[in-house]
Amino acid sequence: MVGCISSGAVWAMADYINSIFERYLHAKKIFKNKEVLRHSYTPKELPHRKEQIEELAHILVPVLRGETPSNVFVYGKTGTGKTVTIKFVTEELKRISDKYNVPVEVIYINCEIVDTQYRVLANIVNHFKNESGVEVPLVGWPTDEVYAKLKDVIDAEERFVIIVLDEIDKLIKKSGDDILYSLTRINTELKRAKVSIIGISNDLKFKEYLDARVLSSLSEEEVVFPPYDATQLKDILLQRAENAFNEGVLDDAVVPLCAALAAREHGDARRALDLLRVAGEIAEREGAGKVTERHVWLAQEKIEQDTMEEVIKTLPLHSKVLLYSIVLLDENGELPANTGDVYSVYTTLCEYIDLDSLTQRRVSDLINELDMLGIINAKVVSKGRYGRTKEIRLNVTPHKVKKIFGQDDQLRPLLTVNLSRQRRLI
Template identity: 40%
Template sequence: MALFERDQHIYRDRDALREDYQPEELVGRDEELQTFQAALQPVINGEQPNNIFIYGKTGVGKTAATRYLLSHLKQDAAQYDDLDLSVVFLNCDGLTSSYQIATHLVNELRSETNQISTTGYPLASVYEMLWNELDDRTGTVLIVLDEIDHVQDDSILYQLPRARANGNLERAKVGLIGISNDFSFRDDLSPKVKSSLCEQEIHFPAYNATNLRAILQQRSQVAFHEGVLSSEVIPLCAAYGAKDAGDARQSIDLLMKAGDLAREEGADLVVEDHVKNGRRSLERGRIKEGIMGLTEHGHLVLYALLTLDLEGETPIRSRDVRPRYTRFAEMANRDPLVPRRMRDHLSELAMLGIISVTERNEGRRGGTYREYALDMDVNLILSAMDETVELVGVHESLSEYIDPSDSAESAPSDSFSFSDSISSSDSLSPDA
């Protein structure tokens, strides 16, 4: 008997739920697609392309819409003999400088046997190579820079849109499409860059539950066999996605996780419990990944807030978190950060959605300040903080979550018994 056999009971084509799947039609983005199509119209007319800036949160269809329209644009342009269109797509994740982007663009435009090193050339020389490669294309070249907000200097964002006006290009007509998850990135650009790069702006708002249901329905018809999804599955996945910032990727991932759980169980149907269990599993993975990406001091700040939350001391000001954090840092043989840097870690935890922040305004006498509280399940947080708990020890507030005897061997002997060294009142000490 074979150990592995194909299981096609639940899925017809599971790859239709993967991130790189390109549907034949985009749903839920009619207005944005219409605006985007109008911005690309000069290309098909053989005119100088617009420079387009697209922004919106992660998972709202920016990249998918760009790939979809550019695919159709290339097909439609092929019917015109006098129109030569090239598209270069570059993801800027991991590329932080104009030099890195310029060298990668040169290599994208060149053959595999004529690549250049990504280090060692003067920037001016790299730009000269880039202009030569673009002019060799002679026609229209659209350059897509996805996750453009990773770029920390804006030289390339000035040079590309103005290459023809500055006399760097004679034949090629270049258009730049920038895609960003962070609209504040636009505000940080210099005025000369902003006026060129943001010639046409398109905002992709978060999906609502209705949009997400349409997207999931479209994907499910390709991905699953008919009749294997119970009626509540797609509405529930859409509702969770709408609640989680309108992210289509999260909704699709949740639908795939539910399908995987049903397949693992050998179930005939994907039902509500598979969705709920799948959400818990995915949430645990996201939280763990976010926490594990924190610095050591980020872990110590989170551990301090976690114990204060369990003691009922939250919402709490950063100055009242500091004594607990300082004590934890000392027990871990680390030098505590200054208050401002500790607050930076609290802000990062809030950005990750691990803790919540509330603005308080006490008027002239009390001023404005922030209060912090835990916003995630304790067990999920602890599952990603094993090393911190072992380094510092098990705080008495965690007694119902962790058996101290389980950690006694791995925790340092001088940092294990919190009940002797830290009282719950230390969280009430004012931070000077």
């Protein structure tokens, strides 16, 4: 009979679930306030950023004497505290300028989210919408008109407007530097207000994308955020951990290990905080009373897996099909394979989903890209007088790739391909 479960089994299940709940309820609470470990939380103190805070304060302080601050270009790798420091300094500036009745407006825009010139301009106009009564729609107006409106609303009063363009490299790479050209010159067209720009970039090479004139006006001043070393990361974590965890739940070795692992990843404070948070979550789920080094290692593995999943999800279509060819070869016990073997499966798969295949040369480049991303391993080996060839291996589990592609409408059909049958058909 369908759906008939013995009453004994039902009891066993209920006991099991009960034991999970009980264990959870009686486990010592790990977190006091997990929010403190989130990226969005702004701590009251920023250890090891005194120098950058002072530099920025010196650049912005003329505002209090009624002078326009220079434009600033801020750069450093991800997780070096650029966003949190700029927010901290501009909030302080706002507080002091309010106290002394100096009219200052700070507009913060994250260009990874607001990622077109039109939307950046519209955001600036809309910042003043309560005052001006003007609201630009998300699409539809000619850009020139938005820019004209922007000048009007900014210039409505005598004031200083500081525009922070965070992750500016993303915007410029996508849609060019016209917007910076206009914004860095806007003061010549304003009568009452004065504008300063703070541009923040994770990528130093991004300077190459800028017109020389734009670069020189944007980087009137430059502030560099160097990576943190393990000792500095330890201080940052200890300060956050104090409010995030209950007393006595962190083993002494936990914070130093998170700091050391994140220091290896170009001194990224975000990674360090993630490791600490995830280690705590794993300990909590286990019902453990303490977070130990073992939980940090498990957290490291989980974060790496999650990152890899994200990388695979965002690959271009052909790279995904290529990756699936290698997955199939793996399942057929045919790895390591060379470029030719992989190419032949790749073309078969392209045909299967009605996709025009790329040339072998182009696919060879894509193989190198997958190798650089760590998804596969492509080692060049010498075959004596037969020249050199690549030995291609898979670095992720076929199961993981299948799980990801199963959620992708265009790739899902590939999951039903049986390589041996498909080869016989051709």
